[in-house]
Amino acid sequence: MKKYTFFLVLILLTGCAASRKAPVGAPDGKQYVVILSMDAFRWDLAGRSHTPTLDSLARAGTYAEIYPVSPSNPFPSHYAMATGLHPDHHGVVNNNFYDRKAGRKLSVFDAEDVRLPGFWSGEPIWNTAERQGLTANIFMWPGSEVPIDGRQATVWTPYSSKPTYYERADWVIDAMTRSEAEIPELVMWYFEEPDATMHTYGPESPQAVAQAEHIDSVLRYFFREIRRSPVFERINFIVTADHGMAALSPERYINLMPLLDTTQVIRTVPGTPFGLEVKEEYADTALRILRRTGHMKAWRREQMPRRFHYGTHPTRLTNIIVIPETGWTLDYAAEARPVGKRGTHGFDNRDRDMHMVFYASGPAFRKGYRQGSFQNQNMYLILCRLLGIEPAPNDGEWKDVKRMFRDK
Secondary structure: OOOOOOOHHHHHOOOOOOOOOOOOOOOOOOOEEEEEEEOOOEOOOHHHOOOHHHHHHHHHOEEEEEEOOOOOOHHHHHHHHHHOOOHHHHOOOOOEEEEOOOOEEEEOOOOOHHHOOOOOOOOOHHHHHHHOOOOEEEEOOOOOOOOEOOEOOOEEEOOOOOOOHHHHHHHHHHHHOOOHHHOOOEEEEEEOOOHHHHHHHOOOOHHHHHHHHHHHHHHHHHHHHHHHOOOHHHEEEEEEOOOOOEEOOOOOEEEOHHHOOHHHEEEEEOOOOEEEEEOHHHHHHHHHHHHHHOOEEEEEHHHOOHHHOOOOOOOOOOOEEEEEOOOOEEEOOOOOOOOOOOEEOOOOOOOHHHOEEEEEEOOOEOOOEEOOOOEHHHHHHHHHHHHOOOOOOOOOOHHHOHHHEOOO
16 A cells, blocks of 8 residues: 655654554554643644644644633533533533532642542543553543542543653653553643643733743654654544633723622632522522623523533532623622733633644544534544544534544
8 A cells, every 4th residue: 555644744854654554443453542731722822833843733634723611611621521521511610619519619629629429420531441441541631630430540640730841741752662562542641831821921922922832842852752652653643722711901800799789699609600609589680780790691500501511510500600701800809809810711612712722643533634623522532433442421422523534
């Protein structure tokens, strides 16, 4: 069969690598998956930066501008990619939330909270894979640090900001360059940038561009070294993100406390979206006030528009959910407070500032293909397809992603 240039030619500019002869799913065509999440890598960031590695990946494989689940925040989104479920169904309805069953606020950043029975629902992809006889190595992917239904990946690494991105790349390279019998079929890894920088300096800042370019240099190193893997020709690579980022400003700030009757407010869950629990007899009045104020949309949780797939969780959502207009900050305080961040997420997931990147290349993916946009809970179905495993119940839509595959 005639051989043609594989994607790392463009990435490394060092010569040719052969394509795969075996079709996806053939008995002699066992394939592997390595997926990286770059937190908050917005859809347009590479276009404003010098990112030759990512640019080459887009040309040589499949690229899409995709959008997150709602809310467009790190843990709800990462765990949606892992399980194929919307946050209403996988239970991590925001990074922080009030659980009426527990009787208190819970946080994904609290080491004790995340180990509570029932904190996580659904089956993450590493458990799906290992339950069906495969091996997973998960490096810092949100949600992977605790056993879920009594199961964890064979190898997992707790989150720490201390390892450099080059060191994290070496973890993956080491896993994929062992003898073939020791190589995991699934590897997932995570960068907390450019999210952290964008929060501090804004999504369109020079600092954000610098982070994108640093990540690209790490990926150039990674793709050069991963060629040593004995299964290199059978690895499918995905590089993606969990959400985008919108710019904030001090002028776009609304303090809700002076607007509402505080005697009727039971609790607030600050953030984006903003949660308000009010006395039931005051709910309609509160909604009228919020809607009249402008620069926000507010609903009773059970009346959230269907497209959000949000509002049905039985214990973890307030009775009023408020999503500010993109770029606006909501607060609930005795006095107005300065807006400390220059960027954030959590806004309407269909707003383009919340959209992010999806790059995919390897034997299973079409070459030079521009995939239509899709919601990122479909990542679970993509990973199951690549690994040749049966998915657990999920909210994915196969029709939205099937065209990216060479053997559709």
